[in-house]
Amino acid sequence: MSYEIAILPGDYIGPEIMAAGLKVFAAAAKVTNFNYHTTTYPFGGAAIDQVGEPLPAATISGTKAADAILLAAIGGPKWDQAPKRPEQGLLAIRKALNLFANIRPTHVNPALVQRSPLKAEIAQGTDFVIVRELTSGIYFGEPRYQHAAEALDTMYYSRKEIQRILKAGFELAKQRRQHVTVVDKANVLATSKLWRAIANEMATDYPEIRLDFEYVDAAAMKIVQQPTNFDVIITENLFGDILSDEAATVTGSLGTIPSESRGDSGPSLYEPIHGSAPDIAGKGIADPLSMINSITMMLRNSFQETQTADLIDAAVTATLQEGILPPDLGGKATTQVMTKAIIQHI
Ligand SMILES: NC(=O)c1ccc[n+]([C@@H]2O[C@H](COP(=O)([O-])OP(=O)(O)OC[C@H]3O[C@@H](n4cnc5c(N)ncnc54)[C@H](O)[C@@H]3O)[C@@H](O)[C@H]2O)c1
Ligand SMILES: CC(C)[C@H](C(=O)O)[C@@H](O)C(=O)O
Numbered sequence: 001m002s003y004e005i006a007i008l009p010g011d012y013i014g015p016e017i018m019a020a021g022l023k024v025f026a027a028a029a030k031v032t033n034f035n036y037h038t039t040t041y042p043f044g045g046a047a048i049d050q051v052g053e054p055l056p057a058a059t060i061s062g063t064k065a066a067d068a069i070l071l072a073a074i075g076g077p078k079w080d081q082a083p084k085r086p087e088q089g090l091l092a093i094r095k096a097l098n099l100f101a102n103i104r105p106t107h108v109n110p111a112l113v114q115r116s117p118l119k120a121e122i123a124q125g126t127d128f129v130i131v132r133e134l135t136s137g138i139y140f141g142e143p144r145y146q147h148a149a150e151a152l153d154t155m156y157y158s159r160k161e162i163q164r165i166l167k168a169g170f171e172l173a174k175q176r177r178q179h180v181t182v183v184d185k186a187n188v189l190a191t192s193k194l195w196r197a198i199a200n201e202m203a204t205d206y207p208e209i210r211l212d213f214e215y216v217d218a219a220a221m222k223i224v225q226q227p228t229n230f231d232v233i234i235t236e237n238l239f240g241d242i243l244s245d246e247a248a249t250v251t252g253s254l255g256t257i258p259s260e261s262r263g264d265s266g267p268s269l270y271e272p273i274h275g276s277a278p279d280i281a282g283k284g285i286a287d288p289l290s291m292i293n294s295i296t297m298m299l300r301n302s303f304q305e306t307q308t309a310d311l312i313d314a315a316v317t318a319t320l321q322e323g324i325l326p327p328d329l330g331g332k333a334t335t336q337v338m339t340k341a342i343i344q345h346i
């Protein structure tokens with residue numbers, strides 16, 4: 001049995017952290033005899049440069065046929081004025097593969113409590129997951145236009161779209177601490193009012209789950225004030241985008257957080273939640289942990305390969321405990337030094 005993994009290195013620090021992650025993966029897989037095969041596809045700005053299109057047809061068909069997809073990050077100033085931006089490719093692949101549920105964990109690693117910008121007593125024990133709706137909402141709603149005098153975006157949600165993301169969140173909460181917080185703006189937005197109504201209906205199917213609601217502005221405050229109060233946050237596309245960068249920072253750095261984007265069937269896509277970090281690209285200092293953590297998330301969730309994932313996780317923790325940290329976590333270790341140190345622990 002060998003798994004087929006589609007690799008999308010992307011732009012700026014994307015190829016740097018992808019290379020690091022794949023080295024760590026290969027070292028661990030060798031020890032556990034885990035079999036896999038990778039195929040690399042152009043995506044994002046790199047694909048615009050190669051073929052004039054951020055999501056080429058071959059990348060769609062190759063990723064669809066794979067068992068899982070690893071993406072590093074796309075975008076950057078080089079393509080900011082391009083007729084089609086790399087980000088359009090990212091939205092398009094999420095839509096093409098129906099990856100409506102985006103799972104973004106916020107876990108404060110005990111080895112990194114001191115790196116959180118929050119006081120240690122507030123940060124420690126933080127362990128929640130943001131379940132972000134990924135293929136609808138204001139990112140995709142029609143009509144949309146930009147004219148010189150005015151512009152329009154539309155926030156749209158159908159009942160079916162809300163039901164399936166809420167279900168994903170409730171099911172996840174069943175395996176965790178049975179607590180769901182739906183984050184919305186139901187004091188203003190019609191879409192949020194529908195989310196609340198459907199969440200309350202669905203709650204009757206999940207009597208074991210404690211369900212509460214927070215307005216997004218208050219939730220943004222509570223994520224830094226009492227992050228341990230959350231277990232599973234379910235929220236719409238744009239709110240989830242914003243809150244997940246905030247939540248990531250509580251853990252010490254945006255540079256460590258992975259994500260899974262999944263649908264009802266077909267391969268999941270695993271990627272760091274951060275972007276292509278053009279400000280540090282080419283300097284060799286990108287934190288590879290977000291990519292490495294995306295690989296362990298893939299191993300656990302798509303392949304049920306806990307042995308290889310545990311091996312990598314233990315090597316990462318041992319490295320951090322030795323005080324080998326990248327600059328975003330307050331250390332001096334380059335991407336290469338981090339990668340070598342982690343491999344030495346495998
Ligand atoms: N999924 C994706 O591919 C994705 C996600 C977010 C943003 N983007 C794109 O990335 C580009 C840059 O966006 P941005 O600068 O607003 O956000 P960003 O997430 O790339 O960077 C924000 C800050 O975090 C730092 N950072 C991020 N990842 C890091 C890592 N692994 N190690 C160390 N530091 C890290 C950066 O140096 C920067 O200071 C934009 O084109 C944006 O659209 C892509
Ligand atoms: C690059 C951008 C389109 C993307 C998003 O907003 O979804 C990113 O910020 C993310 O969080 O994956």
Ligand SMILES: [Mg+2]
Nearest residue numbers: 241242245273
């Ligand atoms: Mg984002």
